[in-house]
Amino acid sequence: MAAQPIVPFRTYVLVFVALLVLVALTTGAAFIDLGPFNTVVALGIAFIKMMLVLLFFMHLLHSNKLTHVTAVAAAFWLLLLIGLVFADYTSRGWIPDPAPWSSSAPPTHP
Amino acid sequence: MSTATTVAPEPRAATPLNYLNVEYGWRSWLFTKDHKRIALLYLISITFYFFIGGAFAVLMRIHLIDPQGALVQPETYNKLFTMHGIIMIFFFLIPSIPSVLGNFLVPLMIGARDLAFPRLNLLSWYIYMLGGAFTMYSVIHGGVDTGWTFYTPYSSTYANSQVIPAALGIFITGFSSILTGLNFIVTIHKMRAPGMTWFRMPLFLWSMYATSIIFVLGTPVLAIALFLLFLERVFQVGIFTPALGGDPLLFQHLFWFYSHPAVYIMILPAMGVISEIVPCFSRKRIFGYKVIGFSSVAIAVLSFLVWGHHMFVTGQSIYTGLVFSALSFMVAIPSAIKVFNWTATLYKGSISYDAPMLYALGFIGLFTMGGLTGLFLASLSTDVQLNGTYFIVAHFHYIMVGGAVMGYLGGMHYWWPKISGRLYPEIWARLAAAIIFVGFNLTFFPQFMLGYLGMPRRYAFYPAEFQFLNVMSSAGASILGVGYLIPLIYFAWSMRYGPIAGPNPWGATGLEWQTPSPPPKDNFEQPPAVADEAYDYAHQEVGLV
Amino acid sequence: MSEAHSGRIHIAHQFESSDQQHEAGTLGIWIFLATEVMFFGGLFTGYALDRWLYYPAFAAASRILDIRLGAINTAVLLTSSFTMALSVRAAQTAKRGALALLLILTMLLGAVFLGIKGFEYYQKFVEHVVPSLDFAPQGEVLARLAPGGLGHAQLFFCFYFFMTGLHALHMIVGLGLLFVLLLRALGSEFNAGYYAPVEVTGLYWHFVDIIWIFLFPLLYLIGGRF
Numbered sequence A: 001m002a003a004q005p006i007v008p009f010r011t012y013v014l015v016f017v018a019l020l021v022l023v024a025l026t027t028g029a030a031f032i033d034l035g036p037f038n039t040v041v042a043l044g045i046a047f048i049k050m051m052l053v054l055l056f057f058m059h060l061l062h063s064n065k066l067t068h069v070t071a072v073a074a075a076f077w078l079l080l081l082i083g084l085v086f087a088d089y090t091s092r093g094w095i096p097d098p099a100p101w102s103s104s105a106p107p108t109h110p
Numbered sequence B: 001m002s003t004a005t006t007v008a009p010e011p012r013a014a015t016p017l018n019y020l021n022v023e024y025g026w027r028s029w030l031f032t033k034d035h036k037r038i039a040l041l042y043l044i045s046i047t048f049y050f051f052i053g054g055a056f057a058v059l060m061r062i063h064l065i066d067p068q069g070a071l072v073q074p075e076t077y078n079k080l081f082t083m084h085g086i087i088m089i090f091f092f093l094i095p096s097i098p099s100v101l102g103n104f105l106v107p108l109m110i111g112a113r114d115l116a117f118p119r120l121n122l123l124s125w126y127i128y129m130l131g132g133a134f135t136m137y138s139v140i141h142g143g144v145d146t147g148w149t150f151y152t153p154y155s156s157t158y159a160n161s162q163v164i165p166a167a168l169g170i171f172i173t174g175f176s177s178i179l180t181g182l183n184f185i186v187t188i189h190k191m192r193a194p195g196m197t198w199f200r201m202p203l204f205l206w207s208m209y210a211t212s213i214i215f216v217l218g219t220p221v222l223a224i225a226l227f228l229l230f231l232e233r234v235f236q237v238g239i240f241t242p243a244l245g246g247d248p249l250l251f252q253h254l255f256w257f258y259s260h261p262a263v264y265i266m267i268l269p270a271m272g273v274i275s276e277i278v279p280c281f282s283r284k285r286i287f288g289y290k291v292i293g294f295s296s297v298a299i300a301v302l303s304f305l306v307w308g309h310h311m312f313v314t315g316q317s318i319y320t321g322l323v324f325s326a327l328s329f330m331v332a333i334p335s336a337i338k339v340f341n342w343t344a345t346l347y348k349g350s351i352s353y354d355a356p357m358l359y360a361l362g363f364i365g366l367f368t369m370g371g372l373t374g375l376f377l378a379s380l381s382t383d384v385q386l387n388g389t390y391f392i393v394a395h396f397h398y399i400m401v402g403g404a405v406m407g408y409l410g411g412m413h414y415w416w417p418k419i420s421g422r423l424y425p426e427i428w429a430r431l432a433a434a435i436i437f438v439g440f441n442l443t444f445f446p447q448f449m450l451g452y453l454g455m456p457r458r459y460a461f462y463p464a465e466f467q468f469l470n471v472m473s474s475a476g477a478s479i480l481g482v483g484y485l486i487p488l489i490y491f492a493w494s495m496r497y498g499p500i501a502g503p504n505p506w507g508a509t510g511l512e513w514q515t516p517s518p519p520p521k522d523n524f525e526q527p528p529a530v531a532d533e534a535y536d537y538a539h540q541e542v543g544l545v
Numbered sequence C: 001m002s003e004a005h006s007g008r009i010h011i012a013h014q015f016e017s018s019d020q021q022h023e024a025g026t027l028g029i030w031i032f033l034a035t036e037v038m039f040f041g042g043l044f045t046g047y048a049l050d051r052w053l054y055y056p057a058f059a060a061a062s063r064i065l066d067i068r069l070g071a072i073n074t075a076v077l078l079t080s081s082f083t084m085a086l087s088v089r090a091a092q093t094a095k096r097g098a099l100a101l102l103l104i105l106t107m108l109l110g111a112v113f114l115g116i117k118g119f120e121y122y123q124k125f126v127e128h129v130v131p132s133l134d135f136a137p138q139g140e141v142l143a144r145l146a147p148g149g150l151g152h153a154q155l156f157f158c159f160y161f162f163m164t165g166l167h168a169l170h171m172i173v174g175l176g177l178l179f180v181l182l183l184r185a186l187g188s189e190f191n192a193g194y195y196a197p198v199e200v201t202g203l204y205w206h207f208v209d210i211i212w213i214f215l216f217p218l219l220y221l222i223g224g225r226f
């Protein structure tokens, strides 16, 4: 069998407890006004929870390089999609709208 | 000179058992898990769709003989180009080389008995057929008229045609691509024969691997976009509908995130085929093996960074347009590298002009033209002029027909002796290759000129001064149609009457040539091992196994 | 994949060794999960975009959701992931009784999650905030949604239903897979040398959990509750 280390029971329990604490934390944080940081905190905690599940429950910690590459590729491609779509929408306002056309004064060509 | 004649048919008393005659009956085909039989199931299916899609093209070209439209109502014309696009892209081009040749060859080339997941492989064919059934339903019940791009809000709100079954059909078929890609990646990683290192793999496998990356990471985005379109059309919820607060450009972003890389799903496998054919018929080691291999992967990755070039005139921000334009130029680099490498392989080679080589040479020339005209479209300012004209139609047909279909036909001719165990008539094959080349250029070169003169695509009418070029194009299409029918006939003929091919009629390197033709059910009689690089044409007298 | 017979390792004909078979299965499921990331990714992109464009409407609509049920469901799902992880461990250590028990527990927790989710859907119908079918909020709900614009609030609920609906669909598929796994476990098909199906199903189940880990803050916690 491929060397699949058996993770100690204790590790699973610790990770599980940490996950539950994080759920409480993120829910609690929603009741505090942190301004724009509410979103940052919520997504940051979600990221930590995801890493815990990935590394321990999904055994990514003990997986081979190829599995790591697959996981990272998925994340990278998702960011690519979101990132380039946002690149479009966020930069649309960078140019002021041209003056509206008026039929009385046709545009002159140099 | 043809090497085919140098191999005498092996005299054998009884036909040895191979994957074709090991079992009989429809069950042995419809429930097969043999990758070679599944490849043949795909071959039959995509050939069917190719001729359906081709029929729509023929109707369009007949219609456009007259500036007023010779054949159909404008509404019908809209449906013709839509159905032509949908069927040719999703049901022929995308599965063509991966699902037929890839399915057949990937295990053979790496020296495995089958793909990693034979049942998923069969499932992918059934999913493909189910998706095809949905799409054919929409064809029979009046067709779709949105264009193959399904742009919202026309497709979600206004179109009065069978959008839902067509979109669902493509959505479903996407999963068949995903399964194929997944299967190839796992197979190439985990199933290689002893000694088959990454840098000893035939370049066809590198291109299949790169294609699979796009299958796996791109297709699901198209799937979700079409699924949202489906929900939008059924429930009018508003994600893509401006009147309800949504954004139609979001659909275009999601659509092109897949559909630009999809161009490389079509062309990368063809490039892989060419990388096999060119060294074999030049009797030379391929020039720059590693560069070709890595450029395939580079193309797959870069292809995800350029989709915005389809949206230069849609209201996408100009700054993003600039970035997408620059990145689009970048993706031309690995493609050009391949062309240089093939040309360098030809240099001082002892070239023989067998049918596969004719297709390969045709590919190199036509792909170069298609690729270079792509640069016109990648630059912002010329694209504003050329977008939505026949220039684009000509450009992508040079890539998809001049490139992908030429590669597919070249590959079919090259591996047909392996698939069927028989040789096709060489004279007819060369003739067909020449007819296709001439017909193709006559069809699509005038369209470059039409587009440059300003004739818009997707119109059922056009000004009278464009008639001459349109008639040329239609004439070329009829030649092209004949050219495509000839191989269908002689391939069918050769299955029964063709001379026995022997294991290696071309004297080619590669594991697939070291097993009998057609291969036995488990591909190899002895487990193969590899000790040499691919394309070692200089050092060994291969072929006379 | 492989067909297993009780007590020994069956290697499918295309593989050379059980190692190769196991590694192929694991790589296969990871690639499939990458596909799933991109599948949900389209929805996440659309959501992120509209949230950015229409933040006030999205925040107001988010506050309509029941944060307690959301949090409880998150805990339920994480617990099911925990029991799933333990199932794989039980399979690795060949504890058949524990394996069956843990699988049943995982399925129960999954069912509880879907039950709570169903109740939340029911609430949305009561509040008339179901896009397209019944979007006519009244009274207090209307008062809270109106400032951000009802049209954009409806957009939020579109994403809410699509994303949680697609997630729930994956849960249902997962329950089906777990059920098959349970039958095979009861038939003593798994042992310390052959447990790949448990591992593969587990990876899928954890992935569905991760999707929810992000859906919870995105849908329930956007605007804060202060």
Ligand SMILES: [Cu+2]
Binding pocket: B259, B260, B263, B306, B307, B309, B310
């Ligand atoms: Cu493109």
